[in-house]
Amino acid sequence: MKYEPTRLEIFLTRLAFLLYGKYVYQAFADRLPLEGGEQVLDFGCGMGTVAYYAAKKLPHGHLTCLDISKRWLNACCKTLRGYRNISFLLWECPQLTSESFDVVYCHFVLHDISESELERVIPELARSLRPGGVFVFREPFNETKKISLIKRLAEQNRLLPKDSRITDIPMMGNALECVYIKQ
């Protein structure tokens, strides 16, 4: 469902980013399998919390920041001003080119999406990955029902589970991080 944030929400998110960026978002970006030349999709980029760190790891690659919200996407443009290897995309499903990304990641996005929408979103993300490409998501650990659905849809769409870990995030609690490889 489409939701536009208030100014206060954007301000508070920016504050959390300044305070916890290194521990929460940089830590996640550092674990992404990036060597520098990949085509990467940040699905549900928000104000660019993870993208800010991921983009630095792509000196010869490209990062597409995608969100359903115009206001978050504008906030993301501000966070990432100065970077040249980024494009911004407002989400409309389906719109992604097949097999165009090496890495697709979602950070605290999928648990907010309805089950019926996930049934459209996950196949679309899987389709956009090239064979051998990597899909990574991190979602709140207690969202067990949504996580089961996400895992089932991933596996139904040629994404093979490779790795998973539980991370403890300041102020947010435990989160589950899963890595898949496209067949």
Ligand SMILES: C[S@@+](CC[C@H](N)C(=O)[O-])C[C@H]1O[C@@H](n2cnc3c(N)ncnc32)[C@H](O)[C@@H]1O
């Ligand atoms: C909790 S925020 C997380 C933002 C960012 N990934 C982070 O970790 O800071 C969730 C984001 O997902 C976006 N979103 C929700 N549903 C979406 C959808 N169907 N397609 C694309 N983005 C979506 C929201 O607009 C919001 O920016």
